[in-house]
Amino acid sequence: xxxxxxxxxxxxxxxxxxxxxxxxxxxxxxxxxxxxxxxxxxxxxxxxxxxxxxxxxxxxxxxxxxxxxxxxxxxxxxxxxxxxxxxxxxxxxxxxxxxxxxxxxxxxxxxxxxxxxxxxxxxxxxxxxxxxxxxxxxxxxxxxxxxxxxxxxxxxxxxxxxxxxxxxxxxxxxxxxxxxxxxxxxxxxxxxxxxxxxxxxxxxxxxxxxxxxxxxxxxxxxxxxxxxxxxxxxxxxxxxxxxxxxxxxxxxxxxxxxxxxxxxxxxxxxxxxxxxxxxxxxxxxxxxxxxxxxxxxxxxxxxxxxxxxxxxxxxxxxxxxxxxxxxxxxxxxxxxxxxxxxxxxxxxxxxxxxxxxxxxxxxxxxxxxxxxxxxxxxxxxxxxxxxxxxxxxxxxxxxxxxxxxxxxxxxxx
Amino acid sequence: xxxxxxxxxxxxxxxxxxxxxxxxxxxxxxxxxxxxxxxxxxxxxxxxxxxxxxxxxxxxxxxxxxxxxxxxxxxxxxxxxxxxxxxxxxxxxxxxxxxxxxxxxxxxxxxxxxxxxxxxxxxxxxxxxxxxxxxxxxxxxxxxxxxxxxxxxxxxxxxxxxxxxxxxxxxxxxxxxxxxxxxxxxxxxxxxxxxxxxxxxxxxxxxxxxxxxxxxxxxxxxxxxxxxxxxxxxxxxxxxxxxxxxxxxxxxxxxxxxxxxxxxxxxxxxxxxxxxxxxxxxxxxxxxxxxxxxxxxxxxxxxxxxxxxxxxxxxxxxxxxxxxxxxxxxxxxxxxxxxxxxxxxxxxxxxxxxxxxxxxxxxxxxxxxxxxxxxxxxxxxxxxxxxxxxxxxxxxxxxxxxxxxxxxxxxxx
Numbered sequence: 095x096x097x098x099x100x101x102x103x104x105x106x107x108x109x110x111x112x113x114x115x116x117x118x119x120x121x122x123x124x125x126x127x128x129x130x131x132x133x134x135x136x137x138x139x140x141x142x143x144x145x146x147x148x149x150x151x152x153x154x155x156x157x158x159x160x161x162x163x164x165x166x167x168x169x170x171x172x173x174x175x176x177x178x179x180x181x182x183x184x185x186x187x188x189x190x191x192x193x194x195x196x197x198x199x200x201x202x203x204x205x206x207x208x209x210x211x212x213x214x215x216x217x218x219x220x221x222x223x224x225x226x227x228x229x230x231x232x233x234x235x236x237x238x239x240x241x242x243x244x245x246x247x248x249x250x251x252x253x254x255x256x257x258x259x260x261x262x263x264x265x266x267x268x269x270x271x272x273x274x275x276x277x278x279x280x281x282x283x284x285x286x287x288x289x290x291x292x293x294x295x296x297x298x299x300x301x302x303x304x305x306x307x308x309x310x311x312x313x314x315x316x317x318x319x320x321x322x323x324x325x326x327x328x329x330x331x332x333x334x335x336x337x338x339x340x341x342x343x344x345x346x347x348x349x350x351x352x353x354x355x356x357x358x359x360x361x362x363x364x365x366x367x368x369x370x371x372x373x374x375x376x377x378x379x380x381x382x383x384x385x386x387x388x389x390x391x392x393x394x395x396x397x398x399x400x401x402x403x404x405x406x407x408x409x410x411x412x413x414x415x416x417x418x419x420x421x422x423x424x425x426x427x428x429x430x431x432x433x434x435x436x437x438x439x440x441x442x443x444x445x446x447x448x449x450x451x452x453x454x455x456x457x458x459x460x461x462x463x464x465x466x467x468x469x470x471x472x473x474x475x476x477x478x479x480x481x482x483x484x485x486x487x488x489x490x491x492x493x494x495x496x497x498x499x500x501x502x503x504x505x506x507x
Numbered sequence: 508x509x510x511x512x513x514x515x516x517x518x519x520x521x522x523x524x525x526x527x528x529x530x531x532x533x534x535x536x537x538x539x540x541x542x543x544x545x546x547x548x549x550x551x552x553x554x555x556x557x558x559x560x561x562x563x564x565x566x567x568x569x570x571x572x573x574x575x576x577x578x579x580x581x582x583x584x585x586x587x588x589x590x591x592x593x594x595x596x597x598x599x600x601x602x603x604x605x606x607x608x609x610x611x612x613x614x615x616x617x618x619x620x621x622x623x624x625x626x627x628x629x630x631x632x633x634x635x636x637x638x639x640x641x642x643x644x645x646x647x648x649x650x651x652x653x654x655x656x657x658x659x660x661x662x663x664x665x666x667x668x669x670x671x672x673x674x675x676x677x678x679x680x681x682x683x684x685x686x687x688x689x690x691x692x693x694x695x696x697x698x699x700x701x702x703x704x705x706x707x708x709x710x711x712x713x714x715x716x717x718x719x720x721x722x723x724x725x726x727x728x729x730x731x732x733x734x735x736x737x738x739x740x741x742x743x744x745x746x747x748x749x750x751x752x753x754x755x756x757x758x759x760x761x762x763x764x765x766x767x768x769x770x771x772x773x774x775x776x777x778x779x780x781x782x783x784x785x786x787x788x789x790x791x792x793x794x795x796x797x798x799x800x801x802x803x804x805x806x807x808x809x810x811x812x813x814x815x816x817x818x819x820x821x822x823x824x825x826x827x828x829x830x831x832x833x834x835x836x837x838x839x840x841x842x843x844x845x846x847x848x849x850x851x852x853x854x855x856x857x858x859x860x861x862x863x864x865x866x867x868x869x870x871x872x873x874x875x876x877x878x879x880x881x882x883x884x885x886x887x888x889x890x891x892x893x894x895x896x897x898x899x900x901x902x903x904x905x906x907x908x909x910x911x912x913x914x915x916x917x918x919x920x
Contacts, residue, residue, distance in 0.1 A: 147848075147852040147854055148845075148848065148852075149849060149852070149854045149856045151854065151855055151856075152855040152856065153856065154840075154856060154859070154860075155840075172852075176848070176851065176852055177823070177844075177848045177851075181823070181824060181844070181848075184824060184826065185826050185842065185844055185845070186826070191842070191844070191845055191848075192845065193840050193841055193845075410590075410594070411594060411597060413597065413598050413599070427567075427568075427606050428606055429598065429604070431590075431594070431598055431604070432561075432598070432604055432605065432606075435560075435561065435589070435590045435594075435604075436562060438589065438590075439560040439561075439562070439585075439589055441560055441562045441564065442564055442565040442855060442858055442859070443562045443564075443565065443566065443567060445855055446567070446855070446859070447567075
């Protein structure tokens with residue numbers, strides 16, 4: 095692909111919406127671009143913080159914006175159960191309800207139904223389940239998943255996919271993949287019927303999801319099929335569920351090999367700082383992950399040397415910021431010793447200050463990635479980052495193990 | 508007392524520090540003034556939010572400042588145990604540690620030793636106790652209480668008092684009162700030896716505490732004695748511990764009758780909105796209370812019609828702010844329905860948004876009180892407020908009962 099080529103989305107084309115490729119790195123598959131949504135554009139590659147229940151845990155929307163985030167993700171499964179789509183629609187939509195005027199991407203709920211809900215039953219029509227909150231009975235179909243997200247007023251919508259255990263037998267994987275693509279076709283058709291294009295030609299964007307478990311051929315097949323249907327972007331699902339990093343990257347490479355270049359590629363649920371560099375190198379444009387916010391609430395803060403835990407004894411008298419070079423509000427205002435104290439005193443402010451730092455770190459990382467692509471130094475800067483950044487630790491390993499267990503349908507302790 | 512009289516503190520006089528009386532209401536004993544501290548002045552009457560462990564629960568210092576608070580209170584008992592005075596001193600003092608550059612008032616720790624600590628033993632020397640956190644042994648003497656607060660860098664310092672159950676026998680009350688005043692003399696002497704006056708003539712202020720339980724004569728006696736010693740202000744302790752409102756006001760009136768006019772009067776641990784008006788009418792200048800922040804975290808929000816609980820079903824679809832006339836960041840940005848959702852979803856943001864609202868309400872209240880004194884309409888505006896404001900409810904009653912039980916040394920649950 096040529097550099098500095100500006101490609102319009104060949105999906106449901108209209109207005110200025112969709113993906114714009116600015117340039118592609120010469121040494122890797124890294125790409126620089128932007129995604130134009132009905133609520134403004136986002137710079138790519140982008141990291142999206144997760145606001146599961148219409149709130150990025152512990153932060154106000156202003157806090158999130160000040161970290162540099164241009165878009166956030168919310169979870170359809172959680173919102174459909176509480177407060178429900180009718181209430182959000184009455185409130186004037188999700189953006190107004192949570193006072194976040196910028197773009198929002200929502201997932202379809204498929205993964206949470208698989209990992210959280212009770213008594214899940216999949217049929218060709220869709221999936222029936224009981225709420226993990228109160229046991230109430232609900233149904234999610236490809237059509238209903240679209241309606242819910244249109245009801246929220248999402249800017250980027252995901253289709254329902256059939257999620258199965260990632261070490262399921264090959265026949266089960268095949269059935270799930272075939273169903274996922276039949277459901278995608280139903281989603282596209284329903285989206286076409288229901289979506290409202292406004293006077294400016296604006297509308298939400300609809301992505302497809304490529305699955306395929308941990309089989310390279312199935313990954314390529316699924317990605318190829320998503321590339322053949324008229325969607326605004328391609329998501330890669332089912333990765334970073336606890337498998338070894340090398341396997342994740344290998345599977346990602348299979349998926350990427352068949353995805354068309356003219357649409358944004360969104361790697362769902364990834365990831366940690368090292369994952370972002372390596373996935374961008376393979377051509378990924380968008381990420382989301384609860385990791386930075388979740389570990390923040392346990393006191394784990396990102397630095398360019400790796401994660402540090404501010405609750406550990408060595409920070410008790412550390413009167414400098416956690417990262418003296420960080421420009422986040424936390425590091426600009428408070429010492430590591432104060433954060434250490436807040437965590438040990440169980441003060442609520444601890445969770446917010448740590449979350450601000452980690453989300454700002456992710457945005458500084460994405461900014462560094464974009465700048466390096468632009469200046470042609472992406473590959474060497476990735477190496478520099480990976481050489482310096484101390485990956486993983488006991489916490490992370492435990493978290494991975496838990497996700498892996500969930501993905502296999504095992505008790506996750 | 509004449510209006511618009513400007514009186515310098517006749518205590519340890521120096522520089523511009525201390526109390527300035529601007530005017531006294533003609534129909535009540537309400538006073539308008541300011542307190543000049545080494546870190547700036549505060550408008551009186553003033554309400555101080557409580558930052559128990561060097562944090563106003565769920566808020567950043569910026570949040571607190573934006574509610575209009577000019578001063579906050581921190582608890583010596585909590586800070587001496589965690590993180591400890593040495594660490595706070597090494598951090599550059601409490602203001603720098605918690606990034607709050609404005610005035611801080613600290614208590615002496617006496618009340619928390621009484622209500623929280625284990626195995627408390629009072630002697631003439633001071634009080635020995637074990638930490639409620641880890642059982643470690645500590646001592647607090649009148650001298651040590653001063654040293655701790657000087658170590659924190661407090662702007663307004665309280666002396667150690669001998670706190671006993673408020674329904675103790677008269678002889679026990681008498682012993683405690685006599686000891687409190689002997690301890691106050693030791694505190695004044697020690698403060699005089701240890702306090703450092705800087706080049707500008709600045710130094711912390713030292714208040715005395717008038718006690719006296721629920722006996723009018725003892726209240727007057729204790730207040731008279733505080734008025735006779737060289738301190739910068741007079742605190743009234745031991746009230747609002749669960750007793751009926753009428754009894755609280757009756758005892759307060761006894762205390763006030765003997766306090767000198769030329770010093771600020773600080774009613775410790777009070778109070779709810781209705782308490783503030785009624786206590787200002789008796790001549791009180793300063794207040795602190797955990798009530799507004801504590802009930803906020805349970806979803807109870809103040810309005811000029813009384814408290815409402817935003818978790819109740821009637822707010823589920825209430826898409827206007829909790830108080831449409833409120834200028835706080837919460838009401839300016841979010842609907843009651845969103846707060847309702849956050850509380851039910853156990854989102855951390857709920858506690859912050861509710862706390863911002865309640866602290867802003869308290870500051871709006873104090874501002875209304877000051878303006879009404881200035882314009883000579885205090886009494887009628889107090890009546891208007893009290894007629895409109897729906898006092899107390901089940902929660903409040905339970906809280907009062909608990910405080911009362913603690914004060915009597917009874918099981919509090």
